[in-house]
Amino acid sequence: MIVREKFEDELHELSDKLVMLAKLAEQALNKAFTAFETQDHELALRVLEEDEQANMLEEEINDFALLLIAKQQPVAIDLRRIIVGIKIAADIERMADYGVNIAKASIRLGKNHHIIALDDLKKMHQIMIEMLNQSINAYAEEDVHIAKKIAKMDDEVDHLYGQCMKVLLRESSENFQQISQLSFIARHIERSADHATNIAENIYYLVRGRHLDLNK
Template sequence: MVVREKFNEDLKELQNKLLEIGNFAIDALGKSVEALDTGNVELALKIMEDDSDADLMEEEINDFAILLIAKQQPVAIDLRRIIVAIKIANDIERIADFATNIAKSAIRIGNEPLIKPLEHIKQMHQITSEMLRLSLEAFNEEDVNKAKMVAEMDDQVDDLYGQTIKDLLEINQKNPEHMSQVNNLSFVCRFLERAADHVTNIGEHVFYLVKGRRYDLNK
């Protein structure tokens, strides 16, 4: 019983580490969109400087998970939980990378007046951040219904992405002198769309954890 209690404590610590890197990615995404919206180059540079923190947190999770497997030799759902945690950490680290990429676009645009209000981009960010929060809850609670909700929210991000790219292309056709900013805002949209895809991956990992088989939630 004592061994099992210690293992449960270790699993809880693994959850906490995932929550930490998840909150880091959510914060980085929020700051990167803020930097873009306000032309705050200093904030964007800070996001870039902090990018290595996500790498270190992912490495820490991987090392901790491998140590758990080696020491406890878990089977069945316990082993799946640890393996899924490793996969989720990788997806979250990629999301943090996308935040850094958005920060780079914010720096390229700088204080240049925006050619288009960021309404859709802000909506994409808000939905993606909520998806990530929900996906981590789904993992902690082993809740496939919440995981399914994440996949459904991804469709909203895809729709906003398509509409925003269409708008940007129309602006570029009418005002080709804005091509540089059109390209950077298009990249930002793509980074957010890809971030949402990685959150959907987390939802798929939750299905694997609970059901023991793979499900494609991107269909």
């Protein structure tokens, strides 16, 4: 019984580390978007500098999870919890990387006036952040209903992404540099939302023991 309790504590520790990684990713994405919106290059550079924290924590999670497998030799649902934890960590770390990419794009944009309204990009970003938070809640509570809601939110992000790209394609080629960087930012947000959806899929697998494609 004592061994089982210790194992449960270690599974909770794995969950806590994932929550911490998600917070780092959220901070990176929010800071990057703020840097883009306000043309704050110092803030953008700070996102680049802080990225190593997320990279190191993902490695720590992987090492911790592999040690749990080797030490405890878990089966069934416990093994799924650990494997899903590794997969979720990879998706969250990739979202943090997209924060870095947005920060880099904001630096490349310089201080020029934005050629389009940022409303759709703002909405995309807000929904994507909510998807990240909801996916972590779904993981902590092992709630497939929350996971399914995330897929619907992803559809909204995809719709806004399509609208944003249509607006950019109508812009003059004279603004090619800004068009390309704004396109990259939109794409980075859209891909971040896809990774949140991946997390939701893994939660479904964790709870139900079978895969569900929420990106259809």
